[in-house]
Amino acid sequence: MTIDLLPHLKQMLSAPGLSGYEDPIRDIIRTAWQPFCEEISVSRVGSLHALKRGDGPEPRPRVMLSAHMDAIGLMVTGITEGFLRITQVGGIDARILPGQMVIVHGQRDLPAMVVMPPAHLLPPEAGSGVVALQYLLIETGLRADEVEKLVRVGDVVSFAQEPLELGSSALAGHTLDNRVSVAAVTHCLDILSRRKHAWDVWAVASSQEEIGVTGAFTSPVDIQPDFAIAIDVTFAKSAGSSDWRTFPLGEGVTLAWGPNIHPALYTAITKTADELDIPYTREPAPSMTGTDAYAIQVVQSGIPCLLIGIPLRYMHTPVETVSLKDVRRAGRLMAEFISALPLDFMQTLEWK
Amino acid sequence: MSPTKQITQSSRKRIGKRQTELLAELCNALSVSGDEQEVREIVLREVKPLCQQVEVDAMGNVLATRIGSGQDKVQVMIAAHMDEVGFMLTQDDGDGIYGFSIVGGIDERQLVGKPVIVGREHVPGVIGAKAIHLTTPEERKTALKLEQLRIDLGPDGSGLARVGDRAGFATRFSEIGPSIRAKALDDRLGVFNLIELLRSAPENIDLLAAFTVQEEVGLRGARVAAYHFNPQIGIAVDSTPANDLPLYDEDSENTRYNTRLDHGPAIYLMDGATIADRRLAEWLMKTAEGEGIPYQIRQPNPGGTDAGAIHKTRAGVPSISVSVPQRYCHTAAGLIRKSDWEDTLRLLSAALSRLNSKILTPSEA
Numbered sequence: 202m203t204i205d206l207l208p209h210l211k212q213m214l215s216a217p218g219l220s221g222y223e224d225p226i227r228d229i230i231r232t233a234w235q236p237f238c239e240e241i242s243v244s245r246v247g248s249l250h251a252l253k254r255g256d257g258p259e260p261r262p263r264v265m266l267s268a269h270m271d272a273i274g275l276m277v278t279g280i281t282e283g284f285l286r287i288t289q290v291g292g293i294d295a296r297i298l299p300g301q302m303v304i305v306h307g308q309r310d311l312p313a314m315v316v317m318p319p320a321h322l323l324p325p326e327a328g329s330g331v332v333a334l335q336y337l338l339i340e341t342g343l344r345a346d347e348v349e350k351l352v353r354v355g356d357v358v359s360f361a362q363e364p365l366e367l368g369s370s371a372l373a374g375h376t377l378d379n380r381v382s383v384a385a386v387t388h389c390l391d392i393l394s395r396r397k398h399a400w401d402v403w404a405v406a407s408s409q410e411e412i413g414v415t416g417a418f419t420s421p422v423d424i425q426p427d428f429a430i431a432i433d434v435t436f437a438k439s440a441g442s443s444d445w446r447t448f449p450l451g452e453g454v455t456l457a458w459g460p461n462i463h464p465a466l467y468t469a470i471t472k473t474a475d476e477l478d479i480p481y482t483r484e485p486a487p488s489m490t491g492t493d494a495y496a497i498q499v500v501q502s503g504i505p506c507l508l509i510g511i512p513l514r515y516m517h518t519p520v521e522t523v524s525l526k527d528v529r530r531a532g533r534l535m536a537e538f539i540s541a542l543p544l545d546f547m548q549t550l551e552w553k
Numbered sequence: 554m555s556p557t558k559q560i561t562q563s564s565r566k567r568i569g570k571r572q573t574e575l576l577a578e579l580c581n582a583l584s585v586s587g588d589e590q591e592v593r594e595i596v597l598r599e600v601k602p603l604c605q606q607v608e609v610d611a612m613g614n615v616l617a618t619r620i621g622s623g624q625d626k627v628q629v630m631i632a633a634h635m636d637e638v639g640f641m642l643t644q645d646d647g648d649g650i651y652g653f654s655i656v657g658g659i660d661e662r663q664l665v666g667k668p669v670i671v672g673r674e675h676v677p678g679v680i681g682a683k684a685i686h687l688t689t690p691e692e693r694k695t696a697l698k699l700e701q702l703r704i705d706l707g708p709d710g711s712g713l714a715r716v717g718d719r720a721g722f723a724t725r726f727s728e729i730g731p732s733i734r735a736k737a738l739d740d741r742l743g744v745f746n747l748i749e750l751l752r753s754a755p756e757n758i759d760l761l762a763a764f765t766v767q768e769e770v771g772l773r774g775a776r777v778a779a780y781h782f783n784p785q786i787g788i789a790v791d792s793t794p795a796n797d798l799p800l801y802d803e804d805s806e807n808t809r810y811n812t813r814l815d816h817g818p819a820i821y822l823m824d825g826a827t828i829a830d831r832r833l834a835e836w837l838m839k840t841a842e843g844e845g846i847p848y849q850i851r852q853p854n855p856g857g858t859d860a861g862a863i864h865k866t867r868a869g870v871p872s873i874s875v876s877v878p879q880r881y882c883h884t885a886a887g888l889i890r891k892s893d894w895e896d897t898l899r900l901l902s903a904a905l906s907r908l909n910s911k912i913l914t915p916s917e918a
Contacts, residue, residue, distance in 0.1 A: 367649075439703075515683075519666055
């Protein structure tokens with residue numbers, strides 16, 4: 202079978218799944234990966250593990266593909282006169298919040314929005330500048346007595362922005378970080394289902410990346426991979442963002458280079474990309490990467506890691522934007538690299 | 554007097570599926586000041602079967618007249634503005650990225666991270682923001698300025714728009730619980746209400762309906778519409794801010810709310826553009842009390858409606874405004890209560906039925 206990536210991605214973007222509350226998104230990913238995999242399980246901290254067996258002799262070497270599935274969002278901290286006060290789950294710039302559509306996951310899902318009270322209802326210093334998260338409110342459209350019945354402190358709040366197709370190749374929405382990488386893994390599994398590969402492939406949709414890389418610290422203990430590929434979004438060039446940390450949108454993936462990355466693995470995957478003309482840019486990651494690779498590398502005795510980046514504009518806003526071309530490239534690059542892995546690949550990696 | 558009178562259950566329900574669908578169509582249309590065509594088309598479609606005369610004037614106002622059959626009729630002009638606040642593309646940076654200006658009053662802090670629609674084709678786009686990871690704590694304490702923001706139509710979006718196109722927030726109309734959430738409720742509610750009044754106008758008046766342009770950029774359409782109609786009475790039907798949110802300091806009470814949801818239509822006595830005609834205010838309040846319709850007095854505040862232009866037209870026109878209270882005006886999505894909307898329509902309808910020229914006679918007192 203082949204998967205049509207755009208509806209798959211849109212379905213994932215419409216599903217909630219804040220860090221620690223990944224059940225709804227995990228169910229969707231499980232359904233998408235099931236046809237390609239022989240075994241599927243859920244880790245103790247909520248990551249999804251899916252095994253696609255290779256055709257090499259046992260015991261087969263294992264590669265782990267790690268794409269985090271959790272979303273950033275908000276959590277209710279208080280209820281006042283029918284309005285909700287909130288805090289953040291994951292990194293959110295309060296400047297993007299006023300006027301955002303959200304869903305409050307109360308006794309039932311409530312359509313709602315973040316609102317900025319008028320200046321004269323705020324402390325003097327907050328009126329004209331950035332209104333801090335502590336002063337923003339959520340409006341549910343319900344009357345106060347109804348809100349009291351349906352919402353509790355601690356309820357989580359997801360962004361509600363529907364995915365938008367921009368032009369013929371771009372998609373905008375919330376939580377493209379990092380559901381696009383999950384889609385890239387789906388694409389990889391899909392391609393591998395029509396190819397031979399000697400290695401076992403463990404696809405992981407990791408949990409709680411946004412609040413401390415929890416899934417990535419724990420899944421390798423269950424899976425015991427020989428090496429791992431983390432897939433995450435990276436910064437695309439856009440208005441106000443054009444320094445060395447940013448990459449053109451739609452012109453290829455990035456391959457990170459730095460202390461979180463095994464240099465010989467890096468060389469090996471760039472060879473695959475060069476041979477197949479899959480465009481990529483070397484992404485300098487001079488220190489830590491802020492991705493699953495950061496965690497996986499230091500699990501147990503250490504695990505060699507790669508990091509593939511999908512350029513994305515406006516990260517951690519509800520209008521994150523990617524090019525679907527880059528998503529497909531990431532999936533294809535992984536599939537090509539994996540299907541060409543010889544059984545003795547790990548023995549060929551040398552420190553030079 | 555209490556603004557929260559019991560609603561009489563006998564009153565006919567005025568807001569049903571058909572009404573809500575028309576309001577949704579009106580709100581989802583894009584009609585930024587100076588380019589009101591999308592709403593104008595809907596208005597013309599709706600009012601042509603209802604009126605003896607319908608014309609589009611030199612500015613784009615739709616002027617519709619429904620002539621009553623009674624004696625001693627009052628010439629009443631009611632104005633509702635078709636335009637909304639929004640944007641115009643002003644700069645083409647290439648690769649589907651456009652600089653833009655604000656048309657009307659929108660707080661720049663409301664722009665960041667929003668989906669938008671551009672042009673008559675409603676091409677989807679987004680107003681992005683720099684990733685939080687790339688900002689400094691100092692930057693995050695400074696509001697983003699319009700000059701730093703762009704509308705992004707995607708990397709192959711260059712041919713999809715051009716400088717001069719209008720744009721607006723992409724918010725779709727929705728009903729949530731007892732409320733309606735939509736963009737441009739200011740003043741599609743008024744447009745809707747005026748269409749409804751034309752449907753059932755009483756015979757004791759000539760209803761001079763002005764669906765005006767360019768209200769948000771200076772009450773410009775209403776001025777020429779009032780000149781054209783030369784009415785005895787002017788009424789602006791609009792939407793006004795309900796700032797009935799809690800204060801940051803929860804021990805204090807918010808006494809500066811302008812209007813409050815669930816308190817019925819807001820009758821104006823004074824705003825930044827005009828002082829309402831006292832006789833018209835009495836007429837509206839007495840009607841509400843007589844019919845058991847809740848109402849509230851809009852707290853005297855700056856701001857203005859088409860009434861500000863109408864009342865200074867020719868030798869002067871006694872004028873007033875009635876608004877539906879709305880939270881979050883001039884943002885991506887406003888919010889109203891359906892009950893306030895319905896009560897506004899009931900009040901206007903009942904008041905027109907009671908109208909006669911005597912209310913303008915100077916009182917002996």
